[in-house]
Amino acid sequence: PDVPAAALREAREESGIEWLELARGGALLDLDIHPIPARPGEPEHLHYDARFLVRAVGDEAFTVSEESHDLAWVPLAEIGRYTGEESVLRMARKAQRPVLRA
Secondary structure, three states, X not given: OOHHHHHHXXXXXXXXXXXXXXXXXXXXXXXXXXXXXXXXXXXXXXXXXXXXOEEEOOOOOOOOOOOOOOOOOOOHHHHHHOOOOHHHHHHHHHHHOOOOOO
């Protein structure tokens, strides 16, 4: 029921970085919806990736594990050198936008 807390837990598990916190008050940064093809026992369906901005607030050393095969600290402005995946590029653009306060 607590999607931001689940995202933070996943970020910690997949990176090995314990000193992480949700940025921007835990607000949803991006929602990526994409189809998952049918496979035995599971029909084609839509998959929802709820994405949050997380920042390291302590030791930034990460751990490559079975869940995360390729990790690196990358400046957001240079993310296009590492991937052409539009959903990741869109998320990086959103992360660079200033936060508007009411």
